[in-house]
Amino acid sequence: MTQVKAYAAVSATSGLTPSTIERREPGAHDVEIAIEFCGLCHSDVHTIRSEWGPAKYPLVPGHEIVGTVSRVGDSVEGFTVGERVGVGCMVDSCRECDSCLEGFEQYCEVGNVGTYGAVDRRNGGTITQGGYAQGIVVDENYVLHIPEGMDPAATAPLLCAGITTYSPLRYLDVQDGDKVGVIGLGGLGHMAVKIAKALGATVTVFTTSPAKTTDALDLGADHVVISSDPSAMAGAKASLNAIIDTVAAVHDLNPYLRTLARDGALIQLGLPSEKMPPVEPGLLIRKRLAYGGSLIGGIAETQEMLDFCAEHGIVSDIELVTAADLDGAYDRMVAGDVKYRFVLDTATI
Ligand code: NAP
Ligand code: ZN
Ligand code: ZN
Helix, strand or coil: EEEEEEECCCCCCEHHHHEEEEEECCCCCCEEEEEEECCCHHHHHHHCCCCCCCCCCCCCCCCCEEEEEEEECCCCCCCCCCCCCECCEEEEEECHHHHCCCCCHCCCCCCCCCCCCEEEEECCCCEECCCCCCCEEEEECCCCEEECCCCCCHHHHHHCHHHHHHHHHHHHCCCCCCCEEEECCCCCHHHHHHHHHHHHCEEEEEEHHHHHHHHHHHHHCEEEEEECCHHHHHHCCEEEEEEECCCCCCCCEEEEEEECCEHHHHHHEECCCCCCCCCCCCHHHHHHEEEECCCCCCHHHHHHHHHHHHHHHCCCEEEEEEEEHHHHHCCCCCCCCCEEEEEHHHHCC
């Protein structure tokens, strides 16, 4: 076992405090990573504050991890010491079910093993601990290569916010000339704008924050709609082919469904802790609309996304925070005050 410094929550109301956790010695197929940066995802907030049900405390969150390889197990072939690598939202899955075999490990039928707060079935049933830490040990099948030249801090959010938006955009086969809406300009939302633009789409941002209008346009959006303004929403009626919904709080989807054209689809990514108002079936039926959801992305698809982002010069717009700033950053995220992803500099732990 190796001791590493980390920041952990001990209860839903404790906030994040300094802690020391144990990492296993790298097994034959393991990669040990010296973590440099870890993005702050709204899922970390939901989990740590037990908004999705009681969390397993003490718990170190963080699943947007970038660092360098410090040791490798004897049988590791794909990674070398010193290489820059990433870890996203899962560190294992059953590797045998149809989903795993088809590269959809996130939908593993036994359950993917989340990077934090999950039972680590292959490692003694301990609870996984995430990336607000100075090191981690992960099976090489769940480690990603960070392409040369990418800024490590600004690349960290791609490991969740990037893949979570890339996957549904690719699933919907978004391409040149398509019209894509993005609801919510936060961590996921700003990545959805950049990736949809790179795929050739015309992008409309729906935001509750008029102050984000200029930023949305600077990020590449073609149109910005203030979602609380009924006349602006009416102006967008039947204009879009696909919508990526990244809102972390309860909201009514029906006004957004009205902005879809025939055969359009709304994919929900945000997972609020409370029930959402029901979708009106008539809206779906009258224009053959689809309403669905999507969970992160598979490992091969995550690598594909990283390579795509490298090719298109895409990284996240970040604000670097110290470990002592974590609680304040969470409060700002909940208030929608994020430009557009907080990233923890693990040297400050
Ligand atoms: P975030 O950075 O906090 O962004 C969420 C954005 O939603 C806010 O910036 C805000 O944008 C908008 N918003 C917040 N409250 C709102 C409200 N009451 N009404 C309307 N809009 C509101 O969060 P994130 O990290 O992008 O995560 C977003 C959600 O996705 C979270 O629920 C998270 O758990 C979930 N998530 C899901 C997956 C998945 O696999 N499906 C993966 C990662 C995260 P504006 O100011 O522009 O309105
Ligand atoms: Zn996340
Ligand atoms: Zn599986």
